[in-house]
Amino acid sequence: MDGETRLHLCVGDPIAQVKSPEGLTREFSARGVNAACIPAHVSSDDFARFMSVIKRVTNIDGVVITVPHKFAAFGHCERASGRARFLSAVNVMRREREGDWFGDMTDGVALLAALRACGFDPNGARALVVGAGGAGSAVALALVEAGIGELAVCDTDAKRCDSVVARLNGLGAARVRSASADPSGYSLIVNATPVGMSPTDPLPVDAVRIDQRAFVADLITRPATTPLLECARRGGALVVSGGDMFLPQKTILADFLLGSPN
Protein backbone atom coordinates (compact mmCIF):
# COMPACT_ATOMS: atom_id res chain seq x y z
CA MET A 1 0.00 0.00 0.00
CA ASP A 2 1.42 3.37 -0.99
CA GLY A 3 0.26 6.62 -2.56
CA GLU A 4 0.29 5.07 -6.04
CA THR A 5 -1.79 1.99 -5.12
CA ARG A 6 -4.88 1.72 -7.34
CA LEU A 7 -8.03 1.03 -5.33
CA HIS A 8 -10.95 -1.33 -5.78
CA LEU A 9 -13.60 -1.08 -3.07
CA CYS A 10 -15.76 -3.89 -1.73
CA VAL A 11 -19.03 -2.33 -0.57
CA GLY A 12 -21.56 -4.14 1.61
CA ASP A 13 -23.54 -4.23 4.85
CA PRO A 14 -22.38 -6.19 6.83
CA ILE A 15 -18.76 -6.25 5.65
CA ALA A 16 -16.65 -8.29 8.10
CA GLN A 17 -17.40 -11.58 6.30
CA VAL A 18 -16.39 -10.55 2.77
CA LYS A 19 -13.54 -12.38 1.08
CA SER A 20 -12.65 -9.92 -1.70
CA PRO A 21 -10.38 -7.57 0.28
CA GLU A 22 -7.97 -10.33 1.22
CA GLY A 23 -8.43 -12.53 -1.85
CA LEU A 24 -8.33 -9.82 -4.52
CA THR A 25 -5.48 -7.89 -2.85
CA ARG A 26 -3.41 -11.11 -2.92
CA GLU A 27 -4.51 -11.78 -6.50
CA PHE A 28 -3.45 -8.28 -7.64
CA SER A 29 -0.13 -8.74 -5.88
CA ALA A 30 0.40 -12.17 -7.49
CA ARG A 31 -0.17 -10.50 -10.87
CA GLY A 32 2.42 -7.82 -10.06
CA VAL A 33 -0.19 -5.03 -9.94
CA ASN A 34 0.03 -2.27 -7.28
CA ALA A 35 -3.66 -2.40 -6.38
CA ALA A 36 -5.72 -3.33 -3.33
CA CYS A 37 -9.32 -4.22 -2.53
CA ILE A 38 -10.67 -2.14 0.37
CA PRO A 39 -13.75 -3.05 2.43
CA ALA A 40 -16.35 -0.26 2.84
CA HIS A 41 -19.21 -0.75 5.29
CA VAL A 42 -22.06 1.31 3.81
CA SER A 43 -25.75 1.17 4.72
CA SER A 44 -28.54 1.11 2.13
CA ASP A 45 -29.57 4.62 3.21
CA ASP A 46 -26.10 5.96 2.40
CA PHE A 47 -25.40 3.88 -0.71
CA ALA A 48 -26.54 6.29 -3.44
CA ARG A 49 -24.56 9.24 -2.07
CA PHE A 50 -21.57 7.00 -1.40
CA MET A 51 -21.49 5.74 -4.98
CA SER A 52 -21.89 9.18 -6.54
CA VAL A 53 -18.91 10.41 -4.49
CA ILE A 54 -16.52 7.48 -4.88
CA LYS A 55 -17.08 7.26 -8.65
CA ARG A 56 -15.29 10.65 -8.75
CA VAL A 57 -12.29 9.59 -6.60
CA THR A 58 -9.49 9.47 -9.16
CA ASN A 59 -7.52 6.55 -7.73
CA ILE A 60 -10.52 4.22 -7.40
CA ASP A 61 -10.70 1.97 -10.48
CA GLY A 62 -13.30 -0.60 -9.44
CA VAL A 63 -15.99 -1.59 -6.97
CA VAL A 64 -17.06 -5.08 -5.86
CA ILE A 65 -20.67 -5.01 -4.67
CA THR A 66 -22.13 -7.33 -2.09
CA VAL A 67 -25.33 -7.71 -0.06
CA PRO A 68 -27.61 -5.71 -0.01
CA HIS A 69 -26.44 -3.38 -2.80
CA LYS A 70 -26.33 -5.51 -5.98
CA PHE A 71 -29.59 -4.18 -7.45
CA ALA A 72 -29.00 -0.58 -6.40
CA ALA A 73 -25.48 -0.65 -7.86
CA PHE A 74 -26.83 -1.50 -11.31
CA GLY A 75 -28.33 2.00 -11.41
CA HIS A 76 -24.86 3.50 -10.89
CA CYS A 77 -23.40 1.86 -14.02
CA GLU A 78 -23.41 3.82 -17.26
CA ARG A 79 -22.95 0.52 -19.14
CA ALA A 80 -23.38 -3.13 -18.17
CA SER A 81 -22.93 -6.65 -19.55
CA GLY A 82 -25.87 -8.50 -21.08
CA ARG A 83 -26.31 -10.73 -18.04
CA ALA A 84 -26.16 -7.74 -15.68
CA ARG A 85 -28.84 -5.98 -17.73
CA PHE A 86 -30.97 -9.15 -17.73
CA LEU A 87 -30.70 -9.35 -13.93
CA SER A 88 -30.72 -5.57 -13.29
CA ALA A 89 -27.93 -6.31 -10.81
CA VAL A 90 -24.14 -6.11 -10.67
CA ASN A 91 -21.56 -7.51 -8.28
CA VAL A 92 -18.64 -5.66 -9.87
CA MET A 93 -18.05 -2.36 -11.68
CA ARG A 94 -14.96 -0.81 -13.23
CA ARG A 95 -14.04 2.62 -14.52
CA GLU A 96 -13.63 2.64 -18.29
CA ARG A 97 -11.07 4.75 -20.13
CA GLU A 98 -13.73 7.27 -21.12
CA GLY A 99 -14.76 7.64 -17.46
CA ASP A 100 -17.95 5.59 -17.70
CA TRP A 101 -18.54 2.82 -15.20
CA PHE A 102 -19.18 -0.65 -16.63
CA GLY A 103 -20.88 -3.35 -14.55
CA ASP A 104 -21.08 -7.13 -14.63
CA MET A 105 -22.72 -9.87 -12.56
CA THR A 106 -20.36 -12.79 -12.06
CA ASP A 107 -21.95 -14.66 -9.13
CA GLY A 108 -23.63 -17.20 -11.40
CA VAL A 109 -20.63 -18.12 -13.52
CA ALA A 110 -18.40 -18.22 -10.42
CA LEU A 111 -20.67 -20.73 -8.67
CA LEU A 112 -20.98 -22.77 -11.84
CA ALA A 113 -17.18 -22.89 -12.17
CA ALA A 114 -16.89 -24.11 -8.55
CA LEU A 115 -19.58 -26.76 -9.17
CA ARG A 116 -17.90 -27.98 -12.38
CA ALA A 117 -14.58 -28.20 -10.48
CA CYS A 118 -16.34 -30.69 -8.13
CA GLY A 119 -17.67 -32.75 -11.05
CA PHE A 120 -21.14 -31.26 -11.48
CA ASP A 121 -22.47 -31.37 -15.06
CA PRO A 122 -25.38 -28.97 -15.60
CA ASN A 123 -26.45 -30.54 -18.88
CA GLY A 124 -30.02 -31.77 -18.48
CA ALA A 125 -29.80 -31.75 -14.67
CA ARG A 126 -32.63 -30.74 -12.28
CA ALA A 127 -31.77 -27.88 -9.94
CA LEU A 128 -33.40 -26.00 -7.07
CA VAL A 129 -32.25 -22.47 -6.32
CA VAL A 130 -33.46 -21.10 -2.97
CA GLY A 131 -33.46 -17.31 -3.02
CA ALA A 132 -34.31 -15.12 -6.03
CA GLY A 133 -32.31 -12.04 -5.02
CA GLY A 134 -29.20 -10.71 -6.75
CA ALA A 135 -27.04 -13.80 -6.26
CA GLY A 136 -29.90 -16.32 -6.62
CA SER A 137 -31.16 -14.92 -9.90
CA ALA A 138 -27.58 -14.75 -11.22
CA VAL A 139 -27.07 -18.43 -10.34
CA ALA A 140 -30.41 -19.32 -11.96
CA LEU A 141 -29.44 -17.47 -15.17
CA ALA A 142 -26.00 -19.12 -15.30
CA LEU A 143 -27.62 -22.57 -14.89
CA VAL A 144 -30.11 -21.88 -17.68
CA GLU A 145 -27.31 -20.62 -19.95
CA ALA A 146 -25.23 -23.71 -19.11
CA GLY A 147 -27.97 -26.09 -20.30
CA ILE A 148 -29.73 -27.11 -17.09
CA GLY A 149 -32.73 -29.36 -17.87
CA GLU A 150 -35.18 -28.15 -15.25
CA LEU A 151 -34.88 -25.31 -12.79
CA ALA A 152 -37.02 -24.66 -9.71
CA VAL A 153 -36.74 -21.31 -7.93
CA CYS A 154 -37.97 -20.74 -4.39
CA ASP A 155 -38.32 -17.46 -2.52
CA THR A 156 -40.46 -16.29 0.39
CA ASP A 157 -41.26 -13.24 -1.77
CA ALA A 158 -43.57 -14.96 -4.30
CA LYS A 159 -43.79 -11.91 -6.55
CA ARG A 160 -40.02 -11.59 -6.86
CA CYS A 161 -39.76 -15.33 -7.46
CA ASP A 162 -42.43 -15.36 -10.18
CA SER A 163 -40.82 -12.41 -11.91
CA VAL A 164 -37.43 -14.13 -12.09
CA VAL A 165 -39.06 -17.36 -13.29
CA ALA A 166 -41.04 -15.59 -16.02
CA ARG A 167 -37.98 -13.79 -17.34
CA LEU A 168 -35.89 -16.98 -17.33
CA ASN A 169 -38.63 -18.87 -19.16
CA GLY A 170 -38.66 -16.06 -21.68
CA LEU A 171 -35.18 -17.19 -22.75
CA GLY A 172 -36.76 -20.42 -24.03
CA ALA A 173 -33.77 -22.46 -22.92
CA ALA A 174 -34.99 -24.51 -19.94
CA ARG A 175 -38.16 -25.30 -18.03
CA VAL A 176 -38.14 -22.89 -15.08
CA ARG A 177 -40.81 -22.79 -12.38
CA SER A 178 -41.53 -21.42 -8.93
CA ALA A 179 -41.39 -24.16 -6.32
CA SER A 180 -41.38 -24.95 -2.63
CA ALA A 181 -38.13 -25.46 -0.71
CA ASP A 182 -38.55 -29.27 -0.78
CA PRO A 183 -35.13 -30.45 -2.03
CA SER A 184 -36.05 -34.02 -2.97
CA GLY A 185 -35.62 -35.04 -6.57
CA TYR A 186 -32.95 -32.49 -7.49
CA SER A 187 -29.34 -33.22 -8.41
CA LEU A 188 -28.35 -29.65 -7.44
CA ILE A 189 -29.62 -27.52 -4.53
CA VAL A 190 -28.27 -23.98 -4.12
CA ASN A 191 -28.89 -21.81 -1.07
CA ALA A 192 -28.71 -18.20 -2.22
CA THR A 193 -30.39 -16.75 0.88
CA PRO A 194 -28.64 -15.41 4.00
CA VAL A 195 -30.36 -18.15 6.06
CA GLY A 196 -27.50 -19.94 7.82
CA MET A 197 -25.34 -16.88 8.62
CA SER A 198 -26.75 -16.70 12.15
CA PRO A 199 -26.36 -19.71 14.50
CA THR A 200 -30.07 -19.45 15.38
CA ASP A 201 -31.23 -19.71 11.75
CA PRO A 202 -33.29 -22.73 10.63
CA LEU A 203 -32.04 -24.75 7.64
CA PRO A 204 -33.10 -23.12 4.33
CA VAL A 205 -34.31 -26.54 3.08
CA ASP A 206 -35.24 -29.81 4.81
CA ALA A 207 -31.80 -31.40 4.64
CA VAL A 208 -32.93 -34.98 5.31
CA ARG A 209 -34.89 -34.89 2.04
CA ILE A 210 -31.80 -34.09 -0.06
CA ASP A 211 -31.00 -36.90 -2.52
CA GLN A 212 -27.84 -38.89 -1.88
CA ARG A 213 -25.18 -37.88 -4.40
CA ALA A 214 -26.84 -34.50 -5.02
CA PHE A 215 -24.64 -31.42 -5.21
CA VAL A 216 -25.42 -28.84 -2.53
CA ALA A 217 -24.04 -25.32 -2.73
CA ASP A 218 -24.31 -22.50 -0.21
CA LEU A 219 -23.25 -18.98 -1.14
CA ILE A 220 -22.70 -17.99 2.50
CA THR A 221 -19.02 -17.34 3.31
CA ARG A 222 -19.30 -17.18 7.09
CA PRO A 223 -19.62 -19.69 8.69
CA ALA A 224 -17.27 -21.45 6.23
CA THR A 225 -19.43 -24.58 6.49
CA THR A 226 -23.09 -23.78 7.09
CA PRO A 227 -25.39 -26.19 8.95
CA LEU A 228 -27.00 -26.96 5.55
CA LEU A 229 -23.67 -28.05 4.07
CA GLU A 230 -22.82 -30.00 7.22
CA CYS A 231 -26.12 -31.95 7.10
CA ALA A 232 -25.87 -32.45 3.32
CA ARG A 233 -22.33 -33.80 3.56
CA ARG A 234 -23.37 -36.22 6.32
CA GLY A 235 -26.19 -37.40 4.06
CA GLY A 236 -23.76 -38.21 1.24
CA ALA A 237 -24.06 -35.07 -0.89
CA LEU A 238 -21.15 -33.25 -2.54
CA VAL A 239 -20.96 -29.76 -1.11
CA VAL A 240 -19.69 -26.42 -2.42
CA SER A 241 -19.29 -23.53 0.04
CA GLY A 242 -19.10 -19.79 -0.43
CA GLY A 243 -15.37 -20.13 0.12
CA ASP A 244 -15.13 -22.74 -2.67
CA MET A 245 -17.06 -20.41 -4.96
CA PHE A 246 -14.69 -17.58 -4.16
CA LEU A 247 -11.73 -19.41 -5.72
CA PRO A 248 -12.99 -19.03 -9.32
CA GLN A 249 -14.76 -15.76 -8.40
CA LYS A 250 -11.44 -14.18 -7.39
CA THR A 251 -9.94 -14.89 -10.81
CA ILE A 252 -13.09 -13.75 -12.64
CA LEU A 253 -13.25 -10.50 -10.65
CA ALA A 254 -9.54 -9.72 -11.06
CA ASP A 255 -9.78 -10.37 -14.83
CA PHE A 256 -12.75 -8.02 -15.02
CA LEU A 257 -11.30 -5.29 -12.79
CA LEU A 258 -7.91 -5.24 -14.51
CA GLY A 259 -9.31 -5.99 -17.96
CA SER A 260 -9.62 -3.72 -20.93
CA PRO A 261 -13.06 -2.33 -21.77
CA ASN A 262 -15.48 -4.94 -23.13
Place this chain on the structure above:
Amino acid sequence: MDGETRLHLCVGDPIAQVKSPEGLTREFSARGVNAACIPAHVSSDDFARFMSVIKRVTNIDGVVITVPHKFAAFGHCERASGRARFLSAVNVMRREREGDWFGDMTDGVALLAALRACGFDPNGARALVVGAGGAGSAVALALVEAGIGELAVCDTDAKRCDSVVARLNGLGAARVRSASADPSGYSLIVNATPVGMSPTDPLPVDAVRIDQRAFVADLITRPATTPLLECARRGGALVVSGGDMFLPQKTILADFLLGSPN
Protein backbone atom coordinates in the same frame (compact mmCIF):
# COMPACT_ATOMS: atom_id res chain seq x y z
CA MET B 1 -6.41 -6.62 4.33
CA ASP B 2 -9.68 -8.43 4.99
CA GLY B 3 -13.31 -7.63 5.68
CA GLU B 4 -12.53 -6.74 9.31
CA THR B 5 -9.65 -4.35 8.54
CA ARG B 6 -10.29 -0.90 10.05
CA LEU B 7 -9.66 1.90 7.58
CA HIS B 8 -7.87 5.24 7.84
CA LEU B 9 -7.94 7.28 4.63
CA CYS B 10 -5.25 9.64 3.40
CA VAL B 11 -6.97 12.32 1.31
CA GLY B 12 -5.13 14.72 -1.00
CA ASP B 13 -4.65 16.06 -4.51
CA PRO B 14 -2.17 14.95 -5.84
CA ILE B 15 -1.85 11.68 -3.92
CA ALA B 16 0.92 9.55 -5.47
CA GLN B 17 3.65 11.19 -3.33
CA VAL B 18 2.04 10.64 0.11
CA LYS B 19 3.87 8.52 2.66
CA SER B 20 1.04 7.70 5.08
CA PRO B 21 -0.50 4.73 3.21
CA GLU B 22 2.71 2.73 3.32
CA GLY B 23 4.13 4.12 6.57
CA LEU B 24 0.96 4.00 8.67
CA THR B 25 -0.14 0.61 7.32
CA ARG B 26 3.25 -0.80 8.39
CA GLU B 27 2.99 1.01 11.72
CA PHE B 28 -0.48 -0.43 12.44
CA SER B 29 0.78 -3.88 11.50
CA ALA B 30 3.86 -3.49 13.76
CA ARG B 31 1.46 -2.64 16.60
CA GLY B 32 -0.60 -5.76 15.90
CA VAL B 33 -3.64 -3.77 14.74
CA ASN B 34 -5.73 -4.95 11.76
CA ALA B 35 -5.93 -1.52 10.12
CA ALA B 36 -4.68 0.09 6.91
CA CYS B 37 -4.18 3.60 5.56
CA ILE B 38 -5.77 4.02 2.12
CA PRO B 39 -4.90 6.81 -0.35
CA ALA B 40 -7.87 8.74 -1.77
CA HIS B 41 -7.31 11.17 -4.63
CA VAL B 42 -10.02 13.81 -4.16
CA SER B 43 -10.22 17.26 -5.79
CA SER B 44 -11.09 20.41 -3.87
CA ASP B 45 -14.41 20.59 -5.74
CA ASP B 46 -15.38 17.13 -4.48
CA PHE B 47 -13.91 17.38 -0.97
CA ALA B 48 -16.98 18.53 0.98
CA ARG B 49 -19.27 15.84 -0.44
CA PHE B 50 -16.54 13.24 -0.06
CA MET B 51 -16.05 14.02 3.62
CA SER B 52 -19.75 14.07 4.42
CA VAL B 53 -20.09 10.60 2.87
CA ILE B 54 -16.99 8.89 4.27
CA LYS B 55 -17.65 10.13 7.81
CA ARG B 56 -20.69 7.80 7.67
CA VAL B 57 -18.81 4.71 6.43
CA THR B 58 -18.81 2.48 9.48
CA ASN B 59 -15.40 0.84 9.03
CA ILE B 60 -13.52 4.11 8.50
CA ASP B 61 -12.01 5.24 11.82
CA GLY B 62 -9.68 8.03 10.73
CA VAL B 63 -8.59 10.38 7.97
CA VAL B 64 -5.15 11.84 7.31
CA ILE B 65 -5.45 15.12 5.40
CA THR B 66 -2.88 16.49 3.02
CA VAL B 67 -2.55 19.29 0.45
CA PRO B 68 -4.79 21.12 -0.42
CA HIS B 69 -7.47 20.08 2.09
CA LYS B 70 -6.06 20.92 5.56
CA PHE B 71 -8.12 24.09 6.06
CA ALA B 72 -11.30 22.67 4.52
CA ALA B 73 -11.03 19.54 6.68
CA PHE B 74 -11.12 21.62 9.86
CA GLY B 75 -14.75 22.44 9.02
CA HIS B 76 -15.59 18.74 8.99
CA CYS B 77 -14.45 18.16 12.60
CA GLU B 78 -17.03 18.41 15.37
CA ARG B 79 -14.14 18.88 17.85
CA ALA B 80 -10.46 19.78 17.48
CA SER B 81 -7.29 20.22 19.52
CA GLY B 82 -6.22 23.67 20.70
CA ARG B 83 -3.49 23.97 18.07
CA ALA B 84 -5.88 22.86 15.31
CA ARG B 85 -8.41 25.50 16.41
CA PHE B 86 -5.64 28.13 16.53
CA LEU B 87 -4.61 27.24 12.97
CA SER B 88 -8.14 26.46 11.67
CA ALA B 89 -6.51 23.47 10.01
CA VAL B 90 -6.15 19.73 10.62
CA ASN B 91 -3.92 17.07 9.12
CA VAL B 92 -5.63 14.19 10.92
CA MET B 93 -9.12 13.34 12.20
CA ARG B 94 -10.49 10.35 14.06
CA ARG B 95 -13.95 9.06 14.89
CA GLU B 96 -14.70 9.33 18.60
CA ARG B 97 -16.74 6.80 20.53
CA GLU B 98 -19.77 9.08 20.48
CA GLY B 99 -19.52 9.36 16.70
CA ASP B 100 -18.05 12.88 16.62
CA TRP B 101 -14.92 13.51 14.55
CA PHE B 102 -11.95 14.99 16.43
CA GLY B 103 -9.16 16.77 14.55
CA ASP B 104 -5.54 17.66 15.26
CA MET B 105 -2.70 19.38 13.41
CA THR B 106 0.58 17.53 13.94
CA ASP B 107 2.77 18.88 11.10
CA GLY B 108 4.51 21.36 13.39
CA VAL B 109 5.39 19.00 16.23
CA ALA B 110 6.43 16.31 13.73
CA LEU B 111 8.92 18.65 12.01
CA LEU B 112 10.18 19.88 15.35
CA ALA B 113 10.77 16.28 16.48
CA ALA B 114 12.74 15.58 13.28
CA LEU B 115 14.79 18.75 13.78
CA ARG B 116 15.55 17.94 17.43
CA ALA B 117 16.64 14.44 16.33
CA CYS B 118 19.27 16.18 14.14
CA GLY B 119 20.47 18.34 17.01
CA PHE B 120 18.45 21.51 16.46
CA ASP B 121 17.62 23.42 19.66
CA PRO B 122 14.78 25.92 19.14
CA ASN B 123 15.47 27.82 22.36
CA GLY B 124 16.24 31.42 21.45
CA ALA B 125 17.05 30.53 17.84
CA ARG B 126 16.17 32.67 14.77
CA ALA B 127 14.01 30.90 12.18
CA LEU B 128 12.56 31.64 8.74
CA VAL B 129 9.45 29.75 7.64
CA VAL B 130 8.65 30.09 3.93
CA GLY B 131 4.96 29.40 3.32
CA ALA B 132 2.10 30.38 5.64
CA GLY B 133 -0.39 27.71 4.54
CA GLY B 134 -1.58 24.76 6.61
CA ALA B 135 1.81 23.16 7.13
CA GLY B 136 3.78 26.43 7.34
CA SER B 137 1.56 27.98 9.98
CA ALA B 138 1.63 24.71 11.97
CA VAL B 139 5.44 24.74 11.88
CA ALA B 140 5.48 28.40 12.91
CA LEU B 141 3.17 27.70 15.86
CA ALA B 142 5.24 24.70 16.99
CA LEU B 143 8.43 26.81 16.87
CA VAL B 144 6.82 29.57 18.92
CA GLU B 145 5.51 27.05 21.46
CA ALA B 146 8.98 25.45 21.64
CA GLY B 147 10.64 28.73 22.63
CA ILE B 148 12.06 30.06 19.37
CA GLY B 149 13.65 33.50 19.87
CA GLU B 150 12.69 35.20 16.64
CA LEU B 151 10.50 33.96 13.82
CA ALA B 152 10.18 35.36 10.30
CA VAL B 153 7.35 34.17 8.07
CA CYS B 154 7.35 34.65 4.31
CA ASP B 155 4.50 34.06 1.86
CA THR B 156 3.67 35.41 -1.60
CA ASP B 157 0.16 36.00 -0.19
CA ALA B 158 0.97 39.01 2.05
CA LYS B 159 -2.48 39.06 3.64
CA ARG B 160 -2.31 35.42 4.64
CA CYS B 161 1.23 35.96 5.93
CA ASP B 162 0.31 39.03 8.01
CA SER B 163 -2.69 37.23 9.48
CA VAL B 164 -0.57 34.29 10.67
CA VAL B 165 2.07 36.66 12.04
CA ALA B 166 -0.49 38.72 13.94
CA ARG B 167 -2.07 35.68 15.53
CA LEU B 168 1.31 34.22 16.53
CA ASN B 169 2.37 37.55 18.05
CA GLY B 170 -0.88 37.51 19.97
CA LEU B 171 0.49 34.54 21.91
CA GLY B 172 3.11 36.86 23.42
CA ALA B 173 5.78 34.15 23.32
CA ALA B 174 8.20 35.19 20.57
CA ARG B 175 8.92 38.06 18.20
CA VAL B 176 7.20 37.08 14.95
CA ARG B 177 7.30 39.19 11.77
CA SER B 178 6.56 39.02 8.05
CA ALA B 179 9.78 38.92 6.05
CA SER B 180 11.31 38.39 2.63
CA ALA B 181 12.67 35.00 1.55
CA ASP B 182 16.28 36.10 2.20
CA PRO B 183 17.67 33.22 4.30
CA SER B 184 20.78 34.91 5.65
CA GLY B 185 21.10 35.32 9.39
CA TYR B 186 18.80 32.43 10.39
CA SER B 187 19.84 29.25 12.14
CA LEU B 188 16.71 27.47 10.78
CA ILE B 189 15.08 27.80 7.36
CA VAL B 190 11.93 25.79 6.62
CA ASN B 191 10.37 25.44 3.18
CA ALA B 192 6.66 24.83 3.69
CA THR B 193 5.64 25.64 0.10
CA PRO B 194 5.23 23.16 -2.77
CA VAL B 195 8.06 24.95 -4.62
CA GLY B 196 10.56 22.19 -5.41
CA MET B 197 8.09 19.41 -6.27
CA SER B 198 8.43 20.12 -9.99
CA PRO B 199 11.87 19.87 -11.64
CA THR B 200 11.30 23.25 -13.31
CA ASP B 201 10.63 25.08 -10.00
CA PRO B 202 13.04 27.79 -8.84
CA LEU B 203 14.55 27.50 -5.35
CA PRO B 204 12.15 28.81 -2.68
CA VAL B 205 15.03 30.82 -1.11
CA ASP B 206 18.41 32.00 -2.39
CA ALA B 207 20.43 28.99 -1.24
CA VAL B 208 23.87 30.62 -1.50
CA ARG B 209 22.82 33.07 1.23
CA ILE B 210 22.05 30.31 3.76
CA ASP B 211 24.38 30.46 6.77
CA GLN B 212 26.87 27.66 7.14
CA ARG B 213 25.76 25.33 9.96
CA ALA B 214 22.13 26.45 9.61
CA PHE B 215 19.41 23.79 9.73
CA VAL B 216 17.37 23.62 6.52
CA ALA B 217 14.11 21.67 6.40
CA ASP B 218 11.88 21.00 3.40
CA LEU B 219 8.41 19.49 3.90
CA ILE B 220 8.27 18.13 0.34
CA THR B 221 8.35 14.32 0.23
CA ARG B 222 8.90 13.89 -3.51
CA PRO B 223 11.64 14.37 -4.65
CA ALA B 224 13.15 12.85 -1.50
CA THR B 225 15.94 15.44 -1.64
CA THR B 226 14.77 18.74 -3.12
CA PRO B 227 17.17 21.07 -4.97
CA LEU B 228 16.99 23.36 -1.90
CA LEU B 229 18.21 20.60 0.40
CA GLU B 230 20.88 19.57 -2.12
CA CYS B 231 22.26 23.13 -2.31
CA ALA B 232 22.00 23.65 1.43
CA ARG B 233 23.88 20.44 2.17
CA ARG B 234 26.64 21.37 -0.26
CA GLY B 235 26.91 24.72 1.52
CA GLY B 236 27.46 23.02 4.89
CA ALA B 237 23.91 23.11 6.33
CA LEU B 238 22.25 20.27 8.22
CA VAL B 239 19.17 19.20 6.25
CA VAL B 240 15.85 17.61 7.19
CA SER B 241 13.61 16.27 4.40
CA GLY B 242 9.91 15.51 4.23
CA GLY B 243 10.90 11.85 4.55
CA ASP B 244 12.90 12.59 7.74
CA MET B 245 9.88 14.45 9.12
CA PHE B 246 7.64 11.50 8.36
CA LEU B 247 9.51 9.24 10.82
CA PRO B 248 8.21 11.03 13.95
CA GLN B 249 4.99 11.99 12.11
CA LYS B 250 4.15 8.32 11.54
CA THR B 251 4.33 7.60 15.28
CA ILE B 252 2.41 10.75 16.18
CA LEU B 253 -0.35 9.97 13.65
CA ALA B 254 -0.66 6.33 14.69
CA ASP B 255 -0.85 7.32 18.37
CA PHE B 256 -3.59 9.82 17.52
CA LEU B 257 -5.56 7.54 15.19
CA LEU B 258 -5.48 4.57 17.56
CA GLY B 259 -5.66 6.66 20.71
CA SER B 260 -8.47 7.13 23.13
CA PRO B 261 -10.44 10.40 23.02
CA ASN B 262 -8.46 13.42 24.27
